[in-house]
Amino acid sequence: AQTVTQSQPEMSVQEAETVTLSCTYDTSENNYYLFWYKQPPSRQMILVIRQEAYKQQNATENRFSVNFQKAAKSFSLKISDSQLGDTAMYFCAFGVMDSNYQLIWGAGTKLIIKP
Amino acid sequence: EPEVTQTPSHQVTQMGQEVILRCVPISNHLYFYWYRQILGQKVEFLVSFYNNEISEKSEIFDDQFSVERPDGSNFTLKIRSTKLEDSAMYFCASSESGGYLWKLFFGSGTQLSVL
Numbered sequence: 001a002q003t004v005t006q007s008q009p010e011m012s013v014q015e016a017e018t019v020t021l022s023c024t025y026d027t028s029e030n031n032y033y034l035f036w037y038k039q040p041p042s043r044q045m046i047l048v049i050r051q052e053a054y055k056q057q058n059a060t061e062n063r064f065s066v067n068f069q070k071a072a073k074s075f076s077l078k079i080s081d082s083q084l085g086d087t088a089m090y091f092c093a094f095g096v097m098d099s100n101y102q103l104i105w106g107a108g109t110k111l112i113i114k115p
Numbered sequence: 116e117p118e119v120t121q122t123p124s125h126q127v128t129q130m131g132q133e134v135i136l137r138c139v140p141i142s143n144h145l146y147f148y149w150y151r152q153i154l155g156q157k158v159e160f161l162v163s164f165y166n167n168e169i170s171e172k173s174e175i176f177d178d179q180f181s182v183e184r185p186d187g188s189n190f191t192l193k194i195r196s197t198k199l200e201d202s203a204m205y206f207c208a209s210s211e212s213g214g215y216l217w218k219l220f221f222g223s224g225t226q227l228s229v230l
Contacts, residue, residue, distance in 0.1 A: 043204060043226075045206055102163055102171055103219065
């Protein structure tokens with residue numbers, strides 16, 4: 001069975017600092033996607049970044065980047081120059097590239113950015 | 116920017132009552148999903164829907180649940196006889212396609228409270 005583990009229930013950093021959220025997953029599949037979603041207090045689920053497993057290059061989206069280590073089954077999210085608006089729950093999610101396209105989720109990391 | 120719209124944002128119902136949660140996916144998307152998040156727990160996949168039929172469903176999605184795309188824009192989740200344990204945030208999501216372009220966009224959720 002596929003699982004996603006986020007080992008940090010909560011993290012807090014000062015504004016403008018860099019923070020890294022960890023995620024590991026377990027699968028025997030070779031073709032899959034990994035996602036980071038942000039859930040602010042409004043509880044909307046917002047896509048932050050996506051990584052295709054077949055790509056060796058780490059995905060980046062402005063201040064957000066990932067460190068994807070396929071052999072280690074690790075997918076961490078780095079937030080640079082953190083801002084108060086980054087305060088949210090962050091969920092790591094995994095999806096196998098087949099016709100069903102369902103996501104399997106980690107338990108989430110609560111990130112608090114302090115002024 | 117196009118977004119997935121869910122109504123209502125909050126729904127309170129009595130145990131045993133039927134509820135219908137409504138979603139308007141992004142207009143050119145072809146794949147539709149329902150997920151739920153019980154407070155303090157992981158996000159769970161319920162069902163995926165493509166080409167007017169269910170593609171995949173989880174163990175949670177039993178005979179009490181059904182989905183429908185009654186017209187070209189709405190995507191609904193019906194719970195026939197609600198139970199206390201159905202209380203959760205229900206998220207609708209859609210994606211333009213599968214395969215290499217797979218990317219899920221979520222709505223703001225409907226908080227269902229079963230009393």
